[in-house]
Amino acid sequence: MGIGYLCxxxxxxxxxxxxxxxxxSARAGTIITDNGSIETPIFMPVGTAGTxxxxxxxxxxxxxxxSIILGNTYHLYLRPGTDILTEAGGxxxxxxxxxxxxxxxxxxxxxxxxxxRKLSDEGVVFQSHIDGSRHRxxxxxVMDIQRMIGADxxxxxxxxxxxxxxxxxxxxxxxxxxxxxxxCIARFDETMPLYGHQQVxxxxxxxxxxxxxxxxxxxxxASKGASGNAIGGLSVGEPHEVMxxxxxxxxxxxxxxxxxxxxxxxxxxxxxxxxxxxxxMFDCVMPTRxxxxxxLFTSEGIINIKNEKWRDDFGPIDPNGLVFVDCQYSxxxxxxxxxxxxxxxxMIASVHNLGFYLWLVRQAREHILKGDFASWKNETTPRLMQxx
RNA sequence: GGGGGAGUUCCAGAGCGGUUAAAUGGGGCAGACUGUAAAUCUGUUGGCUAAGCCUUCGGAGGUUCGAAUCCUUCCUCCCCCA
Numbered sequence: 001m002g003i004g005y006l007c008x009x010x011x012x013x014x015x016x017x018x019x020x021x022x023x024x025s026a027r028a029g030t031i032i033t034d035n036g037s038i039e040t041p042i043f044m045p046v047g048t049a050g051t052x053x054x055x056x057x058x059x060x061x062x063x064x065x066x067s068i069i070l071g072n073t074y075h076l077y078l079r080p081g082t083d084i085l086t087e088a089g090g091x092x093x094x095x096x097x098x099x100x101x102x103x104x105x106x107x108x109x110x111x112x113x114x115x116x117r118k119l120s121d122e123g124v125v126f127q128s129h130i131d132g133s134r135h136r137x138x139x140x141x142v143m144d145i146q147r148m149i150g151a152d153x154x155x156x157x158x159x160x161x162x163x164x165x166x167x168x169x170x171x172x173x174x175x176x177x178x179x180x181x182x183x184c185i186a187r188f189d190e191t192m193p194l195y196g197h198q199q200v201x202x203x204x205x206x207x208x209x210x211x212x213x214x215x216x217x218x219x220x221x222a223s224k225g226a227s228g229n230a231i232g233g234l235s236v237g238e239p240h241e242v243m244x245x246x247x248x249x250x251x252x253x254x255x256x257x258x259x260x261x262x263x264x265x266x267x268x269x270x271x272x273x274x275x276x277x278x279x280x281m282f283d284c285v286m287p288t289r290x291x292x293x294x295x296l297f298t299s300e301g302i303i304n305i306k307n308e309k310w311r312d313d314f315g316p317i318d319p320n321g322l323v324f325v326d327c328q329y330s331x332x333x334x335x336x337x338x339x340x341x342x343x344x345x346x347m348i349a350s351v352h353n354l355g356f357y358l359w360l361v362r363q364a365r366e367h368i369l370k371g372d373f374a375s376w377k378n379e380t381t382p383r384l385m386q387x388x
Numbered sequence: 389g390g391g392g393g394a395g396u397u398c399c400a401g402a403g404c405g406g407u408u409a410a411a412u413g414g415g416g417c418a419g420a421c422u423g424u425a426a427a428u429c430u431g432u433u434g435g436c437u438a439a440g441c442c443u444u445c446g447g448a449g450g451u452u453c454g455a456a457u458c459c460u461u462c463c464u465c466c467c468c469c470a
Binding site: 044046048049053054070072075102104105107108109111112113116128129130155158160204230232233234235236237243261262263264265266267270282283284285286288289290292293295304306307308339341342343345346347 | 416417418419420421422423424425426427428429
């Protein structure tokens with residue numbers, strides 16, 4: 001890849017707001033990228049290793065109607081590696097997804113693989129979870145790798161601050177993330193996209209659960225004038241009220257006219273609450289991972305499909321679901337697949353859960369445009385979160 | 389017909405005189421999972437009027453302070469030789 005330069009003020013992404021709720025900070029917008037547009041609020045299925053686990057692209061597009069998916073820098077760098085990705089012509093062509101992609105930077109792995117890495121101001125040295133080999137990640141090469149992956153939205157390299165976390169650590173962690181951000185921006189700005197579509201860089205707010213640090217971090221991030229801004233370091237074990245408090249605080253500081261992305265969140269309730277606080281974008285492994293483990297989110301509540309009670313329930317998985325699996329397979333059949341450890345069970349559950357999550361954010365958008373989002377959210381959430 | 393082996397809690401299978409309601413798997417039941425080291429992990433799995441008691445290791449007797457473990461006998465199954 002060559003070192004190039006960008007036209008001043010060029011923004012590879014547009015964001016517009018079509019409407020907002022009357023009794024909350026929820027808004028309905030549209031993000032336009034070179035690979036397609038995204039109506040917000042949006043849920044982005046996680047496709048860490050270049051695949052939304054157990055789901056075909058065809059299902060993602062036609063049934064689930066996902067408008068953007070994730071990839072992960074750390075995982076794709078280790079496998080298949082940047083040589084294969086560039087040879088393929090980028091991740092879009094490699095995994096046959098012609099809509100937008102967002103790549104996480106590996107900042108979450110700084111947290112989740114903390115036992116396997118050494119963090120310094122320079123960057124992070126990871127010991128591969130695959131073969132133990134050592135790999136240095138810096139703000140600079142993380143930008144380069146994300147250029148080679150070719151995501152439409154790339155994330156700044158950060159440290160997802162753990163929880164609980166003492167104040168001193170939270171300060172140092174946020175400072176590292178901020179220093180890294182400047183290096184990310186510098187490198188990103190001096191390099192060019194490789195595959196003919198524009199890319200944008202989202203910075204990430206940290207600050208753990210401390211209001212002053214969150215505010216400081218949000219102001220720092222906001223000052224960069226990025227195309228969109230992310231909130232990281234939440235949903236790592238803190239109480240929900242704390243997560244909402246931090247989200248509300250940060251949203252009040254981040255620019256109104258740019259999309260806000262709450263990383264790693266969450267449950268259906270988390271998502272609706274955060275939309276009300278002004279968040280536009282979400283991603284979470286919950287619908288796929290929990291789906292593979294037998295947990296179904298439905299319009300009627302939450303189901304553990306492995307439970308004996310579904311053994312002879314021949315009703316649809318979700319009578320109100322819009323995805324083809326919802327009405328074509330029974331709960332009894334899906335339970336059988338899980339009990340028998342048949343892989344189709346994981347596939348059906350993943351398609352269903354993602355279909356449900358995308359349905360949920362589409363509903364949210366409709367109610368925001370109608371102006372009754374807050375009341376709809378309050379009456380809907382208890383039903384969605386009840387255990388069946 | 390002759391010789392040998394085995395029957396243990398839902399299943400397989402340890403245990404071979406007391407620390408055994410009985411290892412370990414599996415199965416069953418339940419729980420967890422939030423920018424994916426996860427098609428993963430954890431708990432539990434005889435009964436009860438539960439810090440205690442009752443029933444349980446093919447059946448019935450017996451030895452012993454004490455038996456799933458030793459003896460007698462019966463039943464059932466498996467293998468080898470005719």
